[in-house]
Amino acid sequence: MSEKKHAISSPIDKQESITWSRVTRRTFLCSAAAIMAFVGAAGRLRAATSMTGDQRAMAMAAADPVANYVAPVPMTLQVNGQQHQFLAEPRLTLLDALRETLHLSGTKKGCDRGQCGACTVLVDGRRINSCLTLAIMHQGQNITSIEGLAQTSSATPTALNTTASNISQPVLHPLQAAFIEHDAFQCGYCTPGQLCSAVGAIQEMRDGMPSAVTQDVKAIQTTFSDAEIRERMSGNICRCGAYPNIVAAMRTALIKST
Amino acid sequence: MNSFSYQRAGDIASALQQIREPGAKFIGGGSNLLDLMKGGVERPVLLIDINQLPLSDITVKPDGGLRIGALARNSDVAAHPVVRGSYPLLTQALVSGASPQLRNMATVGGNLLQRTRCGYFYDTAFDACNKRAPGSGCAALDGQNRNHAIFGASPQCIAVNPSDMSVALSALDAVVNVEGPNGARSIAIADFHRLAGDTPERDTNLAPDELIVSVDLPRSRFGDHAHYLKVRDRASYAFALVSAATAFDLDDGVVRDVRIVLGGVAHKPWRAHAAETALRGQPFNADTRAEAGRMAMSGARPYAHNGFKVELTRRAVERSLALAGGVQ
Numbered sequence A: 001m002s003e004k005k006h007a008i009s010s011p012i013d014k015q016e017s018i019t020w021s022r023v024t025r026r027t028f029l030c031s032a033a034a035i036m037a038f039v040g041a042a043g044r045l046r047a048a049t050s051m052t053g054d055q056r057a058m059a060m061a062a063a064d065p066v067a068n069y070v071a072p073v074p075m076t077l078q079v080n081g082q083q084h085q086f087l088a089e090p091r092l093t094l095l096d097a098l099r100e101t102l103h104l105s106g107t108k109k110g111c112d113r114g115q116c117g118a119c120t121v122l123v124d125g126r127r128i129n130s131c132l133t134l135a136i137m138h139q140g141q142n143i144t145s146i147e148g149l150a151q152t153s154s155a156t157p158t159a160l161n162t163t164a165s166n167i168s169q170p171v172l173h174p175l176q177a178a179f180i181e182h183d184a185f186q187c188g189y190c191t192p193g194q195l196c197s198a199v200g201a202i203q204e205m206r207d208g209m210p211s212a213v214t215q216d217v218k219a220i221q222t223t224f225s226d227a228e229i230r231e232r233m234s235g236n237i238c239r240c241g242a243y244p245n246i247v248a249a250m251r252t253a254l255i256k257s258t
Numbered sequence B: 001m002n003s004f005s006y007q008r009a010g011d012i013a014s015a016l017q018q019i020r021e022p023g024a025k026f027i028g029g030g031s032n033l034l035d036l037m038k039g040g041v042e043r044p045v046l047l048i049d050i051n052q053l054p055l056s057d058i059t060v061k062p063d064g065g066l067r068i069g070a071l072a073r074n075s076d077v078a079a080h081p082v083v084r085g086s087y088p089l090l091t092q093a094l095v096s097g098a099s100p101q102l103r104n105m106a107t108v109g110g111n112l113l114q115r116t117r118c119g120y121f122y123d124t125a126f127d128a129c130n131k132r133a134p135g136s137g138c139a140a141l142d143g144q145n146r147n148h149a150i151f152g153a154s155p156q157c158i159a160v161n162p163s164d165m166s167v168a169l170s171a172l173d174a175v176v177n178v179e180g181p182n183g184a185r186s187i188a189i190a191d192f193h194r195l196a197g198d199t200p201e202r203d204t205n206l207a208p209d210e211l212i213v214s215v216d217l218p219r220s221r222f223g224d225h226a227h228y229l230k231v232r233d234r235a236s237y238a239f240a241l242v243s244a245a246t247a248f249d250l251d252d253g254v255v256r257d258v259r260i261v262l263g264g265v266a267h268k269p270w271r272a273h274a275a276e277t278a279l280r281g282q283p284f285n286a287d288t289r290a291e292a293g294r295m296a297m298s299g300a301r302p303y304a305h306n307g308f309k310v311e312l313t314r315r316a317v318e319r320s321l322a323l324a325g326g327v328q
Helices: A011-015 A025-047 A053-063 A094-101 A174-181 A191-206 A226-232 A243-257 B012-018 B033-038 B074-079 B081-086 B088-095 B100-105 B108-112 B165-171 B273-279 B286-296 B308-324
Strands: A003-005 A073-079 A082-088 A120-123 A126-129 A142-144 A151-154 A168-171 B005-008 B024-027 B046-049 B058-060 B066-069 B175-180 B183-188 B211-217 B226-231 B242-251 B254-263
Touching (some): A174 A191, A191 A226, A191 A243, B012 B175, B024 B033, B066 B081, B074 B081, B088 B165, B088 B226, B108 B165, B108 B211, B165 B226, B165 B254, B242 B308, B254 B286, B273 B286
Parallel strands (some): A003 A082, B024 B046
Antiparallel strands (some): A151 A168, B175 B183, B226 B242
16 A cells, blocks of 8 residues: 655645744734734633633634634545545545545535535445545545546456556446446536445445335335435435436446346 | 644543533534534534544343444434334434435434524524524524424524434433433433523533433334324425424224324424324324324414414324324
């Protein structure tokens, strides 16, 4: 397994390359503003004696985000079989870690609030919304993004191509192939999320998980209707309305896999 | 999202110590908390990640009941063979909530603590929300209140609890086990969530320094006749306009005991005691189901835009009972 180290990425570091011992004009102005704001906020908040400790702590943080800035911490994520070490703030979501820190921009940011499913990735084989979870919470887990769905395998040398005996080429995941076969996308923005979600959904069906349209939740299902596929994919929105083709692609993949 | 510090809790004792830090909050699945933090509604200064705690197991208790760990994911609870077989109501309620991705993240403890989806609470552009900023007023009272309460509301807050799971747990007589600085205690589900009253900022009776560790279900009594009916604006992935959890057992066609609990209509799961009383000891038929539906609406008080909920809920109760009894 290879390992990648990433440059520190935090708002402060992005501003300019600085060493902490050197005070630049920019860092001086930022700190001075922070100190002034903190002094002002602390004075006002001390006056509000009716607040609980909790309320006061949260109000202080709200009043002065700069003074309450939490520095980046080291994190290690395992994405698509590759280990990545980097420094990031605890508030970094898994979605932003993938896109902004690791530059795996295949995972898309739609609503960023868990309502559209564009950010769906697989963590230890289960689909989740990467926008509503923190990167720091997923250290030590196997994260699969859209970039990791296709398998890289050695191509079989052919008679016409005898010189290139060891060329590696990606083999599409059966669902990716089915999406192409059924034209299951138009603009493509939601597609990475649809695909990761579909991989998770088919696994959940194989595991016998019930859904809201399952007639008898006591029975383990072995066959799945289009209504089941639609319900299980309801967490992924497609503004182009490719739904019928997504259902067809999943139906094909389900049949081929059983 | 505001900046915050992050710590991982290694065991329950340290988690209870860490939560004493002012401005600290536990994070489990995070699907509600991080959403609220992105909107600026919640601003913790320290998050304590409890996902390493050994609270994910689902085990059958010696008395025949079921103990569900607070960190069990909603999808795992819904798919658990004992839950499906003996508490199908809970499976139905869980799979009707959120999306599969969110159910893979969301925990049982977090679902119990899910905050209202009232738009005025969620959107900090509105100044008036007693739940978010105590004393600021209630914008929903004279605003858009189509999704709001018809039971038990107060002039301070007319928001509703959004959880489907909690409605089912109420019908199943669940008990919430918590641990805090003074030791462990158990809270009956009926006493767990609060009505808004004069303190709408408090959704539950859980103290800020307490941790939910598990939920207990008594031995199943309603496994054969139970149904969770959820009515919403679209077919899937939406919060309930209203929902009706019904569960009962029959003795020669007569209802021996029954639970009727409503969702989407109050600040907490709303137990329709009058409807239960009307049905208990009665033969199970269309007339008694209709009467239960009517009785379930005793004391309903709609606001400007949610009058439709009264008729909708009455019908939901009647239909949920029919489906629970195998009547199509």
